[in-house]
Amino acid sequence: MKKTQPVKISTGIYTHFKGGSYAVFGICVMEDIDSNQDDVCVIYKPLYNESGYWVRPYDMFFETIFDAGHMKSRFSLKTSAVYDTVLDGVRVTHSETLDKFNIETKDGCLIGVK
Numbered sequence: 001m002k003k004t005q006p007v008k009i010s011t012g013i014y015t016h017f018k019g020g021s022y023a024v025f026g027i028c029v030m031e032d033i034d035s036n037q038d039d040v041c042v043i044y045k046p047l048y049n050e051s052g053y054w055v056r057p058y059d060m061f062f063e064t065i066f067d068a069g070h071m072k073s074r075f076s077l078k079t080s081a082v083y084d085t086v087l088d089g090v091r092v093t094h095s096e097t098l099d100k101f102n103i104e105t106k107d108g109c110l111i112g113v114k
């Protein structure tokens with residue numbers, strides 16, 4: 001989803017169509033430095049292991065997929081929750097040329113991820 005309008009998301013526990021539960025914390029904007037495009041993404045982490053936080057494009061997170069002969073949501077809201085850590089407004093920038101992500105928090109903290 002291109003950043004053209006405010007986006008709302010229910011934070012809480014989501015279930016993936018293949019199984020597994022994920023905590024969804026909010027949304028962020030991913031800016032592709034090479035193409036100068038902004039995409040809205042979902043920030044989440046699996047609850048079944050310690051693989052850290054993940055970012056997936058909003059449209060992909062909420063898309064309907066065809067699996068085993070049925071149309072299904074990729075992720076489905078299981079339980080709404082409000083988290084103490086508010087991640088909405090975090091800016092994620094990506095450059096394919098540099099193969100690097102930067103995450104900037106509301107307070108200006110910049111984290112480089114390769």
